[in-house]
Amino acid sequence: MPTNKSVSKAPITQFVNCRILRDHKLQREDLWVREGRILDPEKLFFDEEGYADQRVDCEGLIIAPGFIDVQINGGYGIDFSQATSNVRGGVALVAKKILEHGVTSFLPTLVTSPPNIYHKVLAEVKVHSGGVEGAGVLGCHLEGPFISLEKKGAHPEQYLRSFQSGGMLDLIETYGTLDNVAMVTLAPELPNSETVIRELAQRGITVSLGHSVANLSQAEEAVQNGASFITHLFNAMLPFHHRDPGIVGLLTSDQVPQDRTVFYGMIADGIHTNSAALRIAHRAHPTGLVLVTDAITAMGLPPGRHTLGQQVIEIQGLHAYVAGTKTLSGSIATMDMCVRHFKQASGCSVEQALEAASLHPAQLLGISHCKGTLDYGADADLVLLDDALNVRATYIAGQEVWRK
Amino acid sequence: MKLIILNDYDQVGEWAAKYIRNKIINFNPGPDRFFILGLPTGGTPLGCYKKLIEFYKKGEISFKYVKTFNMDEYVGIPRNHPESYHSFMWNNLFKHIDIKSENTHILDGNAANLVEECDSFEEKIKAAGGIDLFVGGIGPDGHIAFNEPGSSLLSRTRVKTLAQDTILANARFFDGDLSKVPTMALTVGVATVMDAREVMILITGVHKAFALYKAIEEGVNHMWTVSAFQQHPQTVFVCDEDATLELRVKTVKYFRGMMHVHNKLVDPLPPK
Numbered sequence: 001m002p003t004n005k006s007v008s009k010a011p012i013t014q015f016v017n018c019r020i021l022r023d024h025k026l027q028r029e030d031l032w033v034r035e036g037r038i039l040d041p042e043k044l045f046f047d048e049e050g051y052a053d054q055r056v057d058c059e060g061l062i063i064a065p066g067f068i069d070v071q072i073n074g075g076y077g078i079d080f081s082q083a084t085s086n087v088r089g090g091v092a093l094v095a096k097k098i099l100e101h102g103v104t105s106f107l108p109t110l111v112t113s114p115p116n117i118y119h120k121v122l123a124e125v126k127v128h129s130g131g132v133e134g135a136g137v138l139g140c141h142l143e144g145p146f147i148s149l150e151k152k153g154a155h156p157e158q159y160l161r162s163f164q165s166g167g168m169l170d171l172i173e174t175y176g177t178l179d180n181v182a183m184v185t186l187a188p189e190l191p192n193s194e195t196v197i198r199e200l201a202q203r204g205i206t207v208s209l210g211h212s213v214a215n216l217s218q219a220e221e222a223v224q225n226g227a228s229f230i231t232h233l234f235n236a237m238l239p240f241h242h243r244d245p246g247i248v249g250l251l252t253s254d255q256v257p258q259d260r261t262v263f264y265g266m267i268a269d270g271i272h273t274n275s276a277a278l279r280i281a282h283r284a285h286p287t288g289l290v291l292v293t294d295a296i297t298a299m300g301l302p303p304g305r306h307t308l309g310q311q312v313i314e315i316q317g318l319h320a321y322v323a324g325t326k327t328l329s330g331s332i333a334t335m336d337m338c339v340r341h342f343k344q345a346s347g348c349s350v351e352q353a354l355e356a357a358s359l360h361p362a363q364l365l366g367i368s369h370c371k372g373t374l375d376y377g378a379d380a381d382l383v384l385l386d387d388a389l390n391v392r393a394t395y396i397a398g399q400e401v402w403r404k
Numbered sequence: 405m406k407l408i409i410l411n412d413y414d415q416v417g418e419w420a421a422k423y424i425r426n427k428i429i430n431f432n433p434g435p436d437r438f439f440i441l442g443l444p445t446g447g448t449p450l451g452c453y454k455k456l457i458e459f460y461k462k463g464e465i466s467f468k469y470v471k472t473f474n475m476d477e478y479v480g481i482p483r484n485h486p487e488s489y490h491s492f493m494w495n496n497l498f499k500h501i502d503i504k505s506e507n508t509h510i511l512d513g514n515a516a517n518l519v520e521e522c523d524s525f526e527e528k529i530k531a532a533g534g535i536d537l538f539v540g541g542i543g544p545d546g547h548i549a550f551n552e553p554g555s556s557l558l559s560r561t562r563v564k565t566l567a568q569d570t571i572l573a574n575a576r577f578f579d580g581d582l583s584k585v586p587t588m589a590l591t592v593g594v595a596t597v598m599d600a601r602e603v604m605i606l607i608t609g610v611h612k613a614f615a616l617y618k619a620i621e622e623g624v625n626h627m628w629t630v631s632a633f634q635q636h637p638q639t640v641f642v643c644d645e646d647a648t649l650e651l652r653v654k655t656v657k658y659f660r661g662m663m664h665v666h667n668k669l670v671d672p673l674p675p676k
Contacts, residue, residue: 030499042484042494049505 066104139182201226417451
């Protein structure tokens with residue numbers, strides 16, 4: 001017979017009347033949480049003879065793992081690439097606001113910047129768990145400066161760099177530190193990139209290919225050296241060509257090692273990628289699709305004109321233009337908008353749409369044992385949604401951190 | 405015996421669940437007076453369990469003062485294996501109702517000493533005051549629990565090697581792979597179930613028809629162990645029409661004719 005001893009005296013919460021995303025399906029099951037983690041109720045029943053202390057009635061809502069945004073440059077007037085007097089405060093503000101979009105973990109992203117910015121910001125932004133104060137920071141995403149001049153996009157040309165000192169030395173000199181860095185986007189065609197990619201991958205830092213003119217073989221070699229992500233597929237890279245698919249060809253490449261998956265970021269705001277292109281990518285490689293917002297400072301601000309740094313931006317609906325022009329200045333869609341748009345544009349299932357924002361980014365970052373799933377033992381970072389995939393409530397470590 | 409003949413599987417599940425519900429309510433259990441229920445696993449009682457869960461959710465019944473003893477469990481598969489009887493009971497009944505874990509008893513197929521585990525199970529039943537209602541099913545070979553053909557009608561809880569028929573019948577729960585099906589189980593004995601104050605056997609489907617015929621129209625025989633219940637003073641057999649296909653027309657007509665009386669047993673009880 002099972003033992004009568006209790007493993008823990010911590011209170012147990014049982015979410016009832018809900019549909020949970022488990023084993024890639026929405027199932028009518030209760031969700032049990034103790035000490036911030038998903039609990040196995042069968043084990044609790046037979047081993048500990050335990051039961052719930054508290055029940056939360058979800059009124060038929062969907063419970064999905066909290067969303068993870070691996071590319072977000074700021075929002076609500078905050079720009080992560082600015083070394084303001086209150087870097088931490090800025091990150092914290094965004095972290096708090098994105099709870100409303102169902103995001104429970106994120107990578108504050110820095111675009112190409114001069115070394116002093118990296119030194120200042122990286123000293124302030126630390127990996128830390130989320131909670132009522134805001135979504136958790138899993139580390140920073142450094143998008144640049146080791147990128148291609150031709151594909152710099154909106155990045156400032158004067159701060160682009162190459163691996164002229166041989167590789168890692170350039171990195172350390174530019175960034176100052178690799179502590180609290182979760183991801184680096186670079187262009188693999190830059191000479192000496194191989195050692196950098198290998199070294200970063202060995203340190204557990206995700207290497208992403210982007211802002212690059214690499215051809216498919218260069219991209220494949222980078223993957224073999226350890227690269228595992230593509231930054232905003234289609235944007236800032238060579239277009240797909242049937243005799244050299246370039247980086248886009250990684251989605252169906254047969255040179256990717258068997259035990260590895262190449263993930264790719266998609267900004268599914270209906271603006272940055274044509275829906276047909278989104279569908280081609282999704283159908284070619286559905287399990288690698290990672291939804292990202294790539295949100296800029298203007299995300300979350302009301303429609304109208306805003307002065308952000310040296311620029312004046314005009315927000316009209318989901319479009320952010322350089323004021324007075326029709327030039328897009330970045331994306332302002334929120335993660336939950338991206339999930340809804342992705343589902344509608346691709347015709348995918350609810351489960352696939354939710355996994356693209358939770359399971360896949362967790363797998364990309366190598367943390368799917370504790371994030372991005374509702375498996376027993378995983379962190380209880382949850383998002384409660386209605387059938388139209390609107391966020392109704394957000395939980396971190398089993399604690400409610402936002403409710404509509 | 406009472407033979408309750410209903411039209412189909414769903415009706416059997418509903419009738420049986422109502423019977424159990426009424427028994428518990430009439431018993432009026434309390435903190436010093438638990439209702440002791442013996443329970444089976446498998447495809448047959450699933451419909452009954454679904455209905456019991458419905459009744460619980462409607463507030464018609466509570467399992468707070470009910471203790472349960474399951475009939476059997478496989479030897480050697482992990483307790484949280486999806487096909488273990490612990491998992492079956494958790495997923496199909498316990499997790500949906502208000503029963504406390506300490507009031508449920510299922511044999512531990514991973515106990516260090518299986519014989520001691522079986523003896524201790526018998527002790528626990530005794531300590532609880534005996535079983536008020538033992539619910540069971542019937543195998544195509546006429547077995548009750550894992551009391552395979554040839555099991556003594558005086559047997560108690562013990563380790564049994566499973567018959568080939570049973571292993572074949574269970575294969576569908578193990579991806580159709582015979583090598584994955586456990587070959588041994590712990591089971592209550594025929595006499596253990598006979599000791600219950602009342603027994604209810606559920607039988608559905610044409611593949612059980614011959615076993616039902618052997619159980620109630622032929623003699624008491626250790627080759628068809630369910631036949632032992634001919635000698636129990638309070639047995640109810642609940643079956644669907646398909647399960648009666650091997651019975652005499654006379655038997656079926658007689659008991660169908662009694663349905664208007666027997667159905668009173670499942671009428672909703674007046675609120676207290």
